[in-house]
Amino acid sequence: MDLGAMLKGRHVFVTGASSGLGQHFAKLCAKNGALVTVGARRRDRLEALVGTLLELGAAGAHAVDLDVADAESVSSALERAAAASPIDVVVNNAGVTDNRPALDIDEELYDKVVDTNLKGVWAVSTRAARGWREAGRGGVIVNIASILGRRVSGAVSVYATTKAAVIQMTAAHALEWARYGIRVNALAPGYIATEINDDFFQSDPGQALIKRIPQRRLGQPEDLDGAFLLLATDASRWMTGSCVAVDGGHTVSAL
Numbered sequence: 001m002d003l004g005a006m007l008k009g010r011h012v013f014v015t016g017a018s019s020g021l022g023q024h025f026a027k028l029c030a031k032n033g034a035l036v037t038v039g040a041r042r043r044d045r046l047e048a049l050v051g052t053l054l055e056l057g058a059a060g061a062h063a064v065d066l067d068v069a070d071a072e073s074v075s076s077a078l079e080r081a082a083a084a085s086p087i088d089v090v091v092n093n094a095g096v097t098d099n100r101p102a103l104d105i106d107e108e109l110y111d112k113v114v115d116t117n118l119k120g121v122w123a124v125s126t127r128a129a130r131g132w133r134e135a136g137r138g139g140v141i142v143n144i145a146s147i148l149g150r151r152v153s154g155a156v157s158v159y160a161t162t163k164a165a166v167i168q169m170t171a172a173h174a175l176e177w178a179r180y181g182i183r184v185n186a187l188a189p190g191y192i193a194t195e196i197n198d199d200f201f202q203s204d205p206g207q208a209l210i211k212r213i214p215q216r217r218l219g220q221p222e223d224l225d226g227a228f229l230l231l232a233t234d235a236s237r238w239m240t241g242s243c244v245a246v247d248g249g250h251t252v253s254a255l
Helices: 020-031 043-056 071-084 107-135 157-180 198-202 204-211 221-232
Strands: 011-015 035-040 060-065 089-092 139-144 182-189 243-246
Touching: 011 020, 011 071, 011 107, 020 035, 020 043, 020 221, 035 043, 035 071, 043 060, 060 071, 071 107, 089 107, 107 139, 107 157, 107 182, 139 157, 139 221, 157 182, 157 243, 182 221, 198 204, 221 243
Parallel strands: 011 035, 011 089, 035 060, 089 139, 139 182, 182 243
Antiparallel strands: none
């Protein structure tokens, strides 16, 4: 089964697409012939990305201004995307974190992380689902969670809490919306190598963490591709409410 081919001509809406995994997923969809709408706050990066997506083979590519923590911004972005073509797949990727101990986190930082990671997923999901229900058509939502929603580590208390909530929200929405033909699943990546975390993983603590991963290596963005394509396409048509961990076995490692 060619999972990528199942995305051809489908309209995929990706949040937090200006960098990192959001950008990677947008490119993956483009390579497989999808129409891709990318949303984020950094519009300049999105404009450059649109050209790249078209070069990669996207059936079409659009950029929309999007702040997932702002209800009006979410509604406007989804409306603009749907005006180009009905949305088939929503990828809730936007997220932020902060590596401070719990006692050093103030209310402003707490609100920032919760509003982006949890409220943002809720806002995008409910507005997309409402549109699908009103149009009498189904849709697919892929929430990007984290293995930190299953197990915790130090100095990520708020981030881990939001990702655990995203996993539970995935199940709750899946239950309520199945009757409308809407499927909701989550992808929970383990530690993925990026430019942002390269310095840490070159350090002694970072190397020690890698040794605790059963496969003894960090994941690469492309290691997520198979699971992402499964959840984003009809290959998973009898899956909803699931959370798929892709982490080199990290969540099943010994405590």
